[in-house]
Amino acid sequence: MSGGLTLQVLWDTSADAIAARAAAWSAMAEDIDNAAEDVIRGTREIEDVWPSGPAAEAATKRAAELRAEVSNAYNPCRRIGLALREHADTVRALQESLRNVTTSASQQGFDVDIAAGTVTAPQHMYTETTSPHLVAQSVSAYVGQLQGILDRAAESDDRTANLITINLPDPKTGFGSLSLQPVSRQNVLDQKGRPPKDVAAWWDTLTPEQQEQAIADYPELVGWLDGVPATDRDTANRISLDRSLADLQGKVNALDSREAYLKAMADQGRLGEVYPDSANPVGSMYAELDGIEEQREAAAGPLAGANAIKNRLDDPGKPPALLMGFDPAGDGKAIVSVGDPDTADNVVTYVPGTTADLPGFGTDLNRADTMASDAAQYGTGGSTAAIVWLGYDAPDAIPNATSASYAEDGAPALRTFQEGLRATHDGSASHNTIIGHSYGSTTVGYAAKDGHLAADDLIFVGSPGVGVDSAQDLHIDGNAGNVYASTAKNDVIAGAGLDDNMIHGENPDNPGFGGRQFTSADGSFWHPIDTHSQYWDQGNPSRKNIAYIVTGQGDQVS
Amino acid sequence: MSARQRTFTLVLALATIGALATGCDSTQEPTVTKEEAVQRVAARAEEAVQHLPPGATLKQTLQQDDLACDDQDRDGARFVETNYQVVYPEGWPVDQSMTTLSDYWNANGYEVVRDDRDDANHPELVVEKKADGFRIGYLISRRDNGAADVFLRSSSPCFQP
Numbered sequence: 008m009s010g011g012l013t014l015q016v017l018w019d020t021s022a023d024a025i026a027a028r029a030a031a032w033s034a035m036a037e038d039i040d041n042a043a044e045d046v047i048r049g050t051r052e053i054e055d056v057w058p059s060g061p062a063a064e065a066a067t068k069r070a071a072e073l074r075a076e077v078s079n080a081y082n083p084c085r086r087i088g089l090a091l092r093e094h095a096d097t098v099r100a101l102q103e104s105l106r107n108v109t110t111s112a113s114q115q116g117f118d119v120d121i122a123a124g125t126v127t128a129p130q131h132m133y134t135e136t137t138s139p140h141l142v143a144q145s146v147s148a149y150v151g152q153l154q155g156i157l158d159r160a161a162e163s164d165d166r167t168a169n170l171i172t173i174n175l176p177d178p179k180t181g182f183g184s185l186s187l188q189p190v191s192r193q194n195v196l197d198q199k200g201r202p203p204k205d206v207a208a209w210w211d212t213l214t215p216e217q218q219e220q221a222i223a224d225y226p227e228l229v230g231w232l233d234g235v236p237a238t239d240r241d242t243a244n245r246i247s248l249d250r251s252l253a254d255l256q257g258k259v260n261a262l263d264s265r266e267a268y269l270k271a272m273a274d275q276g277r278l279g280e281v282y283p284d285s286a287n288p289v290g291s292m293y294a295e296l297d298g299i300e301e302q303r304e305a306a307a308g309p310l311a312g313a314n315a316i317k318n319r320l321d322d323p324g325k326p327p328a329l330l331m332g333f334d335p336a337g338d339g340k341a342i343v344s345v346g347d348p349d350t351a352d353n354v355v356t357y358v359p360g361t362t363a364d365l366p367g368f369g370t371d372l373n374r375a376d377t378m379a380s381d382a383a384q385y386g387t388g389g390s391t392a393a394i395v396w397l398g399y400d401a402p403d404a405i406p407n408a409t410s411a412s413y414a415e416d417g418a419p420a421l422r423t424f425q426e427g428l429r430a431t432h433d434g435s436a437s438h439n440t441i442i443g444h445s446y447g448s449t450t451v452g453y454a455a456k457d458g459h460l461a462a463d464d465l466i467f468v469g470s471p472g473v474g475v476d477s478a479q480d481l482h483i484d485g486n487a488g489n490v491y492a493s494t495a496k497n498d499v500i501a502g503a504g505l506d507d508n509m510i511h512g513e514n515p516d517n518p519g520f521g522g523r524q525f526t527s528a529d530g531s532f533w534h535p536i537d538t539h540s541q542y543w544d545q546g547n548p549s550r551k552n553i554a555y556i557v558t559g560q561g562d563q564v565s
Numbered sequence: 566m567s568a569r570q571r572t573f574t575l576v577l578a579l580a581t582i583g584a585l586a587t588g589c590d591s592t593q594e595p596t597v598t599k600e601e602a603v604q605r606v607a608a609r610a611e612e613a614v615q616h617l618p619p620g621a622t623l624k625q626t627l628q629q630d631d632l633a634c635d636d637q638d639r640d641g642a643r644f645v646e647t648n649y650q651v652v653y654p655e656g657w658p659v660d661q662s663m664t665t666l667s668d669y670w671n672a673n674g675y676e677v678v679r680d681d682r683d684d685a686n687h688p689e690l691v692v693e694k695k696a697d698g699f700r701i702g703y704l705i706s707r708r709d710n711g712a713a714d715v716f717l718r719s720s721s722p723c724f725q726p
Contacts, residue, residue, distance in 0.1 A: 361636075367633075367636075370632075370636065373629055373631070376629060380626060380648050384704055384706055384714070384716050385704075386706075388709050388712075445636070536635060537634060539635070540633075540634065545646055545691065545702060546691040548679060551681075551687070
């Protein structure tokens, strides 16, 4: 394939032309992906709405073939696009090397013939030196460099040609109409704990049909898998959310029905029928009613949180949001992004603190909306996605917040989530910020203390300490100058320490911490608890400063 | 500071929090309903745009009418906030608009909460109506591409819905 490749061919090749073809293949792959999703969603109900008869069977069979055919076309197109893009980058880099070598050789007085692929020394260079062997060595070195460039070009050319060949459709069978093997639960479970970039690579190997099947069959697994694109996680988590809502509402309805039944039987004096073995049917009824009330209260919180998320996702008056995680178990966990983090220029991840749970998730959702809106207003013109990340079990009450265990337990999940954002982002890297409020700042701090946290900037507001005494000890993509903090003068959290020694380490809003401080409104001396929650209030300069940091204008904070 | 000292100081803080949580920290809420708050927030924005140079209109960008006043939602107090973009025709006097509006607010019972009018890229003024505590802000955002986007942000104080 690369037998005719010469330095002259490399010199004359247009890397931009290759890149343009790469873009065309990638665009076609994206179109196929979208078409595949349309075909899958448009045909999978055929069996339900047209269940029997020869025509129905034929339609079902043909629909399955179509789904497979269009799905099978996606990955080959994508791979060709990626191969061409990589080849374009390689050609560009090798051309630069070639220019450098020829320039250097010419400046040393050697003659370089690109067409012939030779480097020669004029005769006078041999006669005018006492060490002609050094001239010969230089010639040999330059020739060696040129040969190395040519070898790498040939290698890239061969690799790219091979990738194109193996990914082209068969002239007779196209890309085939057989569905690839379904993704098993074990396949998905095997991805847990792997680096998100590896998960992303695995997800990309699946056809659209396989991805759809994995999402439909294992939404509770795919929805939390860092490295899966945000829109696919959203599809999975909406399935989990709808199931949870139906389940929770079903429980409440069953409790209501049972309560109504018991009261009706009591009114009719028939409680003996309800509790035939009880010596005190009335007492048994009241005991059961107490139990019903307890169960109803237990279901009410998660139901309220799930409904708050559902209402936000379905709100046409607000920017589109993606559900990147949902789990109603225990206090509940959820991740919602206002905007798509895989396409946004800026991404801010908000980590709430003490008392954060699913029932109160609406408050955190509102803050994400506020930060997305502020970024749009104070930004330079790029797009911003604002995520509320409740992917950990936050302390239920203030006394629990004296323990670092919640932060230690949540830190690994936050780290992999941030790595996942990097792994699935389209195009050039976004500017990523994490903001921790109250105990949320402690969780962020532990995530950056005990490992690398993929964020360009960190913000701590109303912090009781972040697990370290110096910004230098936080490991992020940026440095200590990218660590920002603010605590309002009358924030009650300021009392969680003596001088600047907070319960979880040095106060990050202190010059001695080594980060950067910004201004928040003082708040009211008489309302220190309210002040702790006012960093997102109208007129508070913290909002403006947060927006500056989130949009990459940290030099503007004051 | 030792862990014991830190725990001790936190306990002091918790004691304060506990005392405050029993009622000492309750905010003075105005006697408005949620519907009235939403309506007044919108009315204040309309009032502002009426006193801008002619030609500007409002485009609502975000309405939040169920914002909790504190993380723990102790007493159910709420506030509302609505954001608007000020849409203006070509040639509209953006720079003059800030002065025009601030003069109006100054003469009509508003007091300054934050004055960042000197900010080169994001001149902003946030004021509060003394009579009821409702706030409104005016922001001019100068973009990298030379465009200037203008925003109004109108909000209520905390109230019991």
